[in-house]
Amino acid sequence: MCLAIPMRITRISGPAAVVELDGITRNIRVDLLDNAGLGDYVLVHAGVAIAVVDEAEALETLSLLRGLSDEVQ
Numbered sequence: 001m002c003l004a005i006p007m008r009i010t011r012i013s014g015p016a017a018v019v020e021l022d023g024i025t026r027n028i029r030v031d032l033l034d035n036a037g038l039g040d041y042v043l044v045h046a047g048v049a050i051a052v053v054d055e056a057e058a059l060e061t062l063s064l065l066r067g068l069s070d071e072v073q
Contacts, residue, residue, distance in 0.1 A: 004043035004050055005065070006058035012038055019044060021062075 007019035007026065015031040019042065030036045030049045041058035042049035053061075 002045060004045040006041045006053055006061050007044050008058075009036060009038055009040050009042060009049075012036070017042075017049065019049075 005021065007021045007028075009017050009030075010020045010025070011018040012030065015029055017028050017030045017036070019026050019028055026044065026047070028042075028044055028047050028049055030042070033042065033049050033052060036042055036049055036052050041053050041055055043051045043053055
């Protein structure tokens, strides 16, 4: 099973971007998206942004993922 994580874009330089979540940053590619911009939330899978999502959806998804993590511990 694959999982894409919502992360916020903090820097864009051509086809590359830096995203952040909870103080963790990652270098990713944004080539697949025409409409990704600074400050947007994107779904990140295997180092590639695969979709832009609105902030409310991103925060809801993150809340659900954190809840799953709490259940496992």
